[in-house]
Amino acid sequence: NAGVTQTPKFQVLKTGQSMTLQCAQDMNHEYMSWYRQDPGMGLRLIHYSVGAGITDQGEVPNGYNVSRSTTEDFPLRLLSAAPSQTSVYFCASSYRRVEQFFGPGTRLTVL
Amino acid sequence: TQLLEQSPQFLSIQEGENLTVYCNSSSVFSSLQWYRQEPGEGPVLLVTVVTGGEVKKLKRLTFQFGDARKDSSLHITAAQPGDTGLYLCAGGGYNQGGKLIFGQGTELSVKP
Numbered sequence: 001n002a003g004v005t006q007t008p009k010f011q012v013l014k015t016g017q018s019m020t021l022q023c024a025q026d027m028n029h030e031y032m033s034w035y036r037q038d039p040g041m042g043l044r045l046i047h048y049s050v051g052a053g054i055t056d057q058g059e060v061p062n063g064y065n066v067s068r069s070t071t072e073d074f075p076l077r078l079l080s081a082a083p084s085q086t087s088v089y090f091c092a093s094s095y096r097r098v099e100q101f102f103g104p105g106t107r108l109t110v111l
Numbered sequence: 112t113q114l115l116e117q118s119p120q121f122l123s124i125q126e127g128e129n130l131t132v133y134c135n136s137s138s139v140f141s142s143l144q145w146y147r148q149e150p151g152e153g154p155v156l157l158v159t160v161v162t163g164g165e166v167k168k169l170k171r172l173t174f175q176f177g178d179a180r181k182d183s184s185l186h187i188t189a190a191q192p193g194d195t196g197l198y199l200c201a202g203g204g205y206n207q208g209g210k211l212i213f214g215q216g217t218e219l220s221v222k223p
Contacts, residue, residue: 004153035213040120042199042213043154058210090153098142098203098211102153 004103021076023091031094032074036087117214134200141204148197
């Protein structure tokens with residue numbers, strides 16, 4: 001049982017580049033979410049999904065897209081990277097929506 | 112914007128000391144969780160409290176949910192270096208649209 005996996009672990013982008021952060025879970029959880037973590041700001045919700053085919057915006061959705069074609073996968077797309085998107089990104093899944101299981105994170109730097 | 116305020120933000124203590132971390136809000140939560148995060152890893156759930164006034168113990172850690180379900184505290188007795196990490200509180204429920212709101216975290220350092 002791998003839990004929540006994220007790839008890549010580290011990534012450096014140039015301003016304007018696009019990329020996809022991958023997230024997968026093997027716990028058959030319906031609820032998945034993406035957070036970003038910045039120093040002194042805790043975790044802020046970017047997008048979330050309550051099941052395959054259903055996604056919604058969180059607190060800081062601008063510049064990010066998501067889709068949920070399967071229960072297991074929930075990729076996060078950066079459309080045109082900006083230095084303000086330099087952060088650590090965490091994917092999480094949940095059975096009851098509030099108790100979250102987190103992946104190991106992706107540390108992204110945008111130059 | 113609904114906020115969860117954690118205090119203190121940083122705490123550096125000696126092994127064996129006791130400490131309390133607070134998590135406060137003006138909003139009511141259906142449940143509140145505490146997570147612990149080590150460097151380079153994702154947060155790991157420690158406990159969930161759901162009833163006003165509830166107290167839960169996890170070895171040397173004691174968690175309390177306020178009577179009005181707006182605040183919580185984490186008390187660590189006889190802290191050890193292995194307790195070092197970032198402690199995050201998170202609240203969720205109907206008032207939050209089913210989403211989880213995180214506090215900014217408390218960075219704890221326990222020196223041997």
